[in-house]
Amino acid sequence: MKSKKIHHVAIICSDYEKSKNFYTNVLRFSIIKETFREQRNSYKLDLKVGDNDQIELFSFPNPPSRVNSPEACGxxxxxxxxxxxxxxxxxxxxxxxxxxxxxxxxxxxxxxxxxxxxxxxxxxxxxx
CATH class of the missing domain: 3.10.180.10 (2,3-Dihydroxybiphenyl 1,2-Dioxygenase, domain 1)
Structure with missing residues (x-):
């Protein structure tokens, strides 16, 4: 495999509106596309970070908490x-x-x- 670049980074959030506000209004990432996936009761927000960088922000009902140890695997x-x-x-x-x-x-x-x-x-x- 020969990779050219990182295409995107995916983030699952616990509060979609709060995270959407943070990434778009505080960090000023622009929205490429926002999609509500009815069958999953989930949003997917594509954000433009730099010239070629993207973050996919996801919401899911009741996602498990993130492991919060700074040296945890992952x-x-x-x-x-x-x-x-x-x-x-x-x-x-x-x-x-x-x-x-x-x-x-x-x-x-x-x-x-x-x-x-x-x-x-x-x-x-x-x-x-």
Whole structure:
């Protein structure tokens, strides 16, 4: 197999409207398409993150809780590249969202930090 890129990242949320608001109004990802799948009583929201990146936001009735250990097996976090970390942190905090202290990646020398989405999914912003 020869992969060209990551096509999308899928996220299942517990409160569709709250997560839709977070990803579209707070993080400012644009909506590509919103679909209600009646047979599953579920929404699928396709979001444009960057020039070629997508997130699929799903809602399902009564999804199980996420394992919350930061070192649990599976997806650890999603990271988004930003031009200015200081401005991005100030913006996120202005929306009432807690942001961890900024750290420096010892391998690249780049600054980064973490915050969480409405379901406690860890999200990283990483300065380009």
């Amino acid at each position: 997806l650890r976090h999603l990271a988004f590249e930003v031009e200015n970390l200081t401005e991005s942190v100030a913006y996120i905090e202005s929306k009432g969202i807690s942001v961890e202290p900024v750290r420096v990646d010892e391998l690249t020398g780049k600054s980064f930090t973490f915050f969480k989405d409405p379901d406690d999914l860890p999200l990283e912003i990483y300065e380009q």
